[in-house]
Amino acid sequence: MPSRITRDVLVEFSQFVLFDVFGDASLAEIDIPRDSAWVAASGYGGARFHAMDQSIFAAIAVEVHQHAPADPMPEVVHGCEGEFATPTGRLLLASLTGSPSDTAIALPSPGRYRFRARRWAVDQRDPDRSYDTFESWIIQIWHATG
Helix, strand or coil: CCEEEEEEEEEECCEEEEECCCCCCCHHHCCCCCCCCCCEEEEECEEEEECCCCCEEEEEEEEECCCCCCCCCCCCCCEEEEEEEECCCEEEEEECCCCCCCEEEECCCCEEEEEEEEEEEEECCCCCCCCCEEEEEEEEEEECCC
């Protein structure tokens, strides 16, 4: 059974991160694709994720699996797969400039990991929230092999 963490994360400048801020990695070293339709960019330290809008909240579920899981939503067209390395095995799911909703996620160990990300828009009219529109994401993570 995978571990699963779900949070609403503030999206700033159309981006949020899942990144190892506890080690020597620098987010500046992850190049952003020139194509405006990019979903994620990854490398040493973790990944940047690109939302469909800016200054919104994203409902994000991060699942940590032992092995490559089945795609939970193959019909969702906005998605990608990638790989990153983490020097400490600890990631922060966070907005770019920091937010009270930022959440630490412990992976089984330092090393190389694969991920699959899926995003879709949600029209939210919840009186308990101060925003009307946000996205939902599922990000699955597992050890890279080979």
